[in-house]
Amino acid sequence: MPIQVAIVEDNAGICEQLQHIIANTRDLACACVCRNADSALRRIPAVKPDVIVMDIQLPDGSGLECTSRLKRVLPDCSILMFTINEDPDAIVRALEAGASGYILKDTDATGIGNAIHEVYQHGVPLSRDVARKLVETFRRRPTARNVEDEPLTPREEEILLLLSKGLLYKEIADHLSIKHDTVGTHVKNIYRKLHVRTRTEAVMKYLR
8 A cells, every 4th residue: 555645735836746756656646735724724634644745835824834733633644844944943843843854845856755755654854954954953052951851962962863864773873883772772762861752752852
């Protein structure tokens, strides 16, 4: 059964491009196309897609608000923001609204297909430029955590960033030249320190 993908995008040309990419990517199928927030809120809950590709700026409202409302009625659906907006604050707001990934509209067809697969598999796909801006955000501002939260070690912060890019444990282990089991131990410590259960929750909490 292919992954069912809904598109929320007001630009007709971009809609066609996304439909073409989905149709030509393995295991993907287009469930519906919505050109504004009102249409998305009316149609998508009935379709119950696996993934929603969501623009941030819609003609009748914010894609962030649309994301938040859809996530309340479709908690198991993964939402991938698809936008030209590279503002780190917008990225954080999107994750807080319930998005599980954030990619830019200049992402190539392969990257878009991969991001849909990643977000469906509970990864947190981020465009390279988006990931870079998040790194800059990490470095510029202090992280607001509860007093009872333990600070992350530099290695744990590094692994959390790689998790935010959707990398698997094996890929992280290869990237850092450490053992797979060591990555698992670090991730357990990250979740424990941040009081979360998933990588999306961990990224969201760390960015706040």
